[in-house]
Amino acid sequence: MRTTERDIAVKVLIAGGAGFIGSTIASACLDAGIAPVLLDNLTTGRREFTTGRTFYEGDIADGALVDRVFAEHPDIGAVIHCAALIVVPDSVADPLGYYRANVAKSLDFVGHLLRNGCHRLVFSSSASIYRAGDDLTVDEDSPLAPVSPYARTKVVCEGMFADIAAGTRLRVLSLRYFNPVGADPRLRTGLQLPRPSHALGQLILADQDGVPFRITGTDYPTRDGSGIRDYIHVWDLATAHLAALRSFDGLFRDGTTATAINLGTGRGTTVRELLAAYREVTGRPIGAVEAPRRPGDVVGAYTRTDRAHQLLGWRAEFSLTDGIGHALDWAAVRARTLGEDDRG
């Protein structure tokens, strides 16, 4: 099967399309007139996020299934590969499982894609692979220093895809996400987990449970001692993928075969600033206590955004308060949307 540049954004295969980010990308595709085809084994993804969408239940490593997807949708122009296991402590406890799920299966998947004549791959990578400079910013040329097996699977995948691209028609764009927050503003999808472990999730839980929020780590080299992150609204992440599809072929016109772009807002927000923003959005005086760093926590970083703007013509548009507001809106409907009882 051959697709032309004009066709690339007509139909897109989203691996991991029943997960938090993949399902949001699928919604953005639908809103933009691009038909998403979802492939997901539902390990962490939710069937509810596939309702009314073209969906194949199964594994990215299942060659016969991938062949069937392409036989039934020969007009797929590109693949967005979000399928992975993503829990950092789990990757420490089960490195074998993580390398198998994230690396070995991705290798099989790319073989299946190439066999089916599909050579445009957008890969969900992570900002957790960087070592931040003293100013806590990074760009795509910053040194890599992944600190967990999870993050290392991303580095290994990027390198593996680059090697394959150098010797085949495969072209790979790795999008390195910073810290996604929020939900689809139309609340079709959001975080599946009832008790998310990231700072905003912890804030919402503390607020709901009426307990003080724990600021874990107050001795980092930041402006107020708490950790810093680049919180990007998940809808902005999704629209970056639309921009990536539009720009894809142009990125490789000069002979490049694999490249990476950071997706963040360019703004660093400390945990104390996040707490202040949360208080502002809710109007509630959420209490807070200072606590020691948790094992594995890092000071964090935020991105310089020039490359995303230059190459994709994209910038994040939502504010942090939008992200907090949409996360709260989603938290209010999550259990009902997922057919769970409210205690999650």
Ligand SMILES: NC(=O)c1ccc[n+]([C@@H]2O[C@H](COP(=O)([O-])OP(=O)(O)OC[C@H]3O[C@@H](n4cnc5c(N)ncnc54)[C@H](O)[C@@H]3O)[C@@H](O)[C@H]2O)c1
């Ligand atoms: N959420 C974050 O904070 C974050 C940050 C940086 C990068 N990422 C990357 O973005 C991608 C999506 O993350 P997410 O937050 O949506 O997680 P998620 O767990 O919600 O989504 C992952 C999806 O992939 C599916 N999946 C996993 N292995 C599969 C396989 N072998 N075959 C088919 N489907 C499979 C899961 O069922 C799930 O629906 C991942 O690659 C992740 O590493 C996420």
